[in-house]
Amino acid sequence: MSAVPTRSVWTPGQVGRVAEPVLEIKNLSVDYGFDANPTHVLRDVSLTLNRGEVLGLAGESGCGKSTLAYAATRLLPPPGMITGGEVIFTDRSGDQVDVLSQSDQDLRASRWQDMAIVFQGAMNSLNPVHRVGRQISDALLAHLPNMTKKQAMERSADLLDMVGISPDRLRSYPHQLSGGMRQRVMIAMALALDPQVLIMDEPTTALDVVMQRQIVEQIAELRDRLGFSVIFITHDVSLLIEIADRIAIMYAGEIVEEAAAQDVYRRPRHPYSDALLHSFPPLRGPRRELGGIPGSPPDLANRPTGCPFRDRCAHVFDACATVHPELVTPAVPGDDPRRQVACLRHDPARVAAGGYEPVSVPLELSIR
Structure with a gap:
């Protein structure tokens, strides 16, 4: 996998015409607990995310949506434990790797560059004692050692502008930003290294309906411009109908239905x-x-x-x-x-x- 992010050729509207998998989750199982009677929270879950596609993942709280996302990216905290399955990532050159079998060094290099995640609750995800500019530039400098601090801050300013925030907000602390602005900062951080897969864990939680609409439109516009693929996690199916190409419905740690978004809406x-x-x-x-x-x-x-x-x-x-x-x-x-x-x-x-x-x-x- 390339050490420097390269942008893929992307034509708006190509979704649905080319089914080229970029992320394949195969029979993923997760348990909570280390004793003789663990709780099976995911049971042989399989999903395929195609290149340039938005895949919605919906279901009630506790159905396993976030657990699936954190397990697939190996961010699942104890006592969560992956007990089976594969997560196959295909890069732009066609090379494949099982994320679950990567070494720690390769996994650190892959995160934010191949797959990035926007966590639920932007205020808790941002460091409250550092300015947002430093938090974005730190990710760039960690993955691109040849980049200077000045270049990193310039790139950070471009990223903020890309998500609709004035670059002078680089010197702001998280508490000085509104909820919608903090969420946009998180999206900017996730896109800093031009990842191929963006996992969004309820990115519109606690936002008013107007800001929800703006965030969804921003994601759709950036997807069309940059060509990344999205797994959009939410309990609000109505939100997915507007942005997703396909929707997978989860219940009790399993996928119970998967279909095109309009099919789920009109013919469940x-x-x-x-x-x-x-x-x-x-x-x-x-x-x-x-x-x-x-x-x-x-x-x-x-x-x-x-x-x-x-x-x-x-x-x-x-x-x-x-x-x-x-x-x-x-x-x-x-x-x-x-x-x-x-x-x-x-x-x-x-x-x-x-x-x-x-x-x-x-x-x-x-x-x-």
Whole structure:
């Protein structure tokens, strides 16, 4: 991998036409606890991020979204422990490396240059006793030893200007910036070395809706200009519909549905996906009643048998109590063959053997 960042050739609008993987998470499993009975928080999670794509990752708090991001970048703190899987990163020249097997030295060189992360809570991520200019330039100097301090500060000023902040803010401390400005500083830091993958862990948390909109538009504009790929983590599915090319829905440490963003929005196949969509009001169209999701997510320390969503599902049937659903292409005519859903009602083999029609979850699903 190159020691000096080089910019890839990028044409706006190429997303969706070229499916070239840049990051492949394969059967990633994570446990919390070192005793004989650890809690299995991630179970064989697989995701593929294509070059230039925005992949949204959504689900309720505690479903494993952040754990997946930190495990994939080897930033998972104890007592978290990766127990299986691979994270394959493909650089611009086509060379591949398993992030989980990299040496500490190679991993330090790769961070911020190949993959960067914008952490949840910008105020807690920035050092409160250092000016933001120093914090950005430190990352540049650590990875580019031939760069002078003057050049690093000039590059830092360019980065702030790129995210819509006046360069004279380089001398500001984090507490002197608004929440939206701090989040933009974090985005500028993450893009300092022109990474190929940007992981954003709920970057709009605690921001008002106007600032959320500005941050989302900023990310979309920078993605089109620079060509990096994004994993955008949030519990707000409505936000993902505006920015994501594909959306993966997580529940109880597993992916339960993955499809194009518009397919998830207009034709959700998993009852949990539909319930999430009915948890926010539509901005256009006819009025509809908002429906919350009854009950609570399962206790991962005592994971139930069968489908983890069955106690909260309106379409539950007998097999859901004993059979754990796997990700399959839905047995619905006309569906995108790349779509996947973990629901027994959509399993083609079970539909054929059980003699019932697959459920196409309606947009007006009544959650019991």
